[in-house]
Amino acid sequence: MQPSISYATPEPPPDDRLSHRRESPLPTRLARTGQLADRSRAAVLEMIYRAGSGHVGSSLSCVDIISVLRFDQMNWSATRSRSESDVFILSKGHAAPAWYASLMVGGDLGPEEVGTLRQIDSRLQGHPDRTRLDLVDLSTGALGQGLSVAVGRAQAKRLRGRGDFVYCLAGDGELQEGQIWEAVTVAGARRLANVVLVVDHNGSQNDGLLSEIMPLAGLAERFRAFEWHVQDVNGHSHLSLMDALANARDNQAQPSVVIARTRKGHLGPGRIALNGSHSATLTTEEYESAMRYLEGRRDESHP
């Protein structure tokens, strides 16, 4: 079936996110990121549905986070060197469709590639592969490595005297990897204030609920103990995410973590796909139903 909602953006968003952030009134910004997030969700669903495999739940849980970062908060440009702009590291690489979707919606990746996810010779590998697509800032997939690279890039930017930020998106289950805490230790000890970690705290992992498999007790306290600036927000509220990310940049003394409470498979208020499963595949009925829901949202929420 052809998608009834288009994820391709009629007008590419302004290239300079910083000026957009400064000049547009808040309601305009929120309406814009809301609309672009819904387009991204549609692209995620179409990519994974056509691929017949992919992590729907984990991709959808972070679409709002990526949309706020990519379309409002980050100074990220497909054409500019990463050494001269912000960096985005998707440490939870299995959510690659969410990043690919933002690139399509942002006009940096042609919509004709939507059907190539996970196909042979595709630029859209199942997990981000920088050697095939340089629009991903880091190849990821084996979990736990992204924050270390973020620390290295932040050190480099500090050495060069640049004010760019390095944003790293990690899953909550991923925080079970020990290397994450090696990187947290260094960033805190070196006061790398240009590192912003966003935790997609959706509460579930491959085998089930995080709380049953390996709970992350005292998560905020742990980060504080490592001298990080901690915020705990609703990860589907664009307003909360914008505030938290602005606060993170304002804190010049510490690295920042935004613990973003999300739901796996989030499509919109009260609506999730595949009962929040980690990597189940979409049936035609589920795909069509989800797309109809998103189309309805466009008519209701974003006139």
Added chain:
Amino acid sequence: MKATRDWFGESLADLAAEHEDIVVVNCDLASATKTAAFRARFPHRFFEVGIAEANAVGVAAGLAQEGFRPFVASFGHFLTGKYLEIFQSVGLNDAGVVLVGTHAGLAIGKDGPTQMGLRDVALMRTLPNVEILHPVDGVETREMMRHVVGHRRPTYLRLCRQPQREVHDPRHRFVPGAPDVLHAGRDVVVFSMGGTVGVVLDALDTLAARGITPTVVNVSSLPVDAAALGDIVDAHRRVFVIEDHYVRGGLADEVARIVLDRGHRVAFRAWGVPDYGQAGDPRDLYARYRLDRDGVVHHLTSFADADLATAPR
């Protein structure tokens, strides 16, 4: 005589004066890996991450992505133990990190197998974009360092702890991938790398007295030029590979693959460490594992006596 890790430390500090993109990521081993001289001269370009090699690999990948040429130095055993992190953060990102693995082989001695870099070459050989460099002496170490700071490819630099004799003239120039013929002989060609090369050269007089004059080839960088190595093999009836590394996965496998691919009709033998290694005085260990001068004499004498009619054809 100095160890290649000492030559490395001096070269690094010297080159860093001209190359401002050189940075170091350290894992609490600056004195052992000889990056301390760099730290003393360029403290703002020296990043300490503590005893955390996986994180060091990632931090270095990030620095490389931002245009720096980072050196991560640790014991080769510990560093390549973070294979998954090297595979993804360095390899699959094609990040221009120089991984410096020191204390290669049995020479760490009494500390035992948990510290011995005996399978690092095997692991790094699997990564298609990683250049492996293992210098034989001070001249080659300095030459390799000049080469390394001139490109941005992922690199594994394997260094030894034990002092090694100088085998090269100071005017020697390193050519990546080129097999480096140090002694021309006949009948048997010996391929080796790093500290073992000097051991083979030390055995030449004893071997000559027994009528054996091997060609000695220093294979100091991988992947090696297969055509050039094959041409050398063509001039010999026997091929012997000896290395201070597990017998599986290292130089012997690289050479054997080239020999088989070319369809050479030669007898082939390889010698290395066949088990996990063990603690002991380095001299005792090299004798025990027959990787010393007497061992080389033993292997090449028995190989020379072997009936080539039984060699696979």
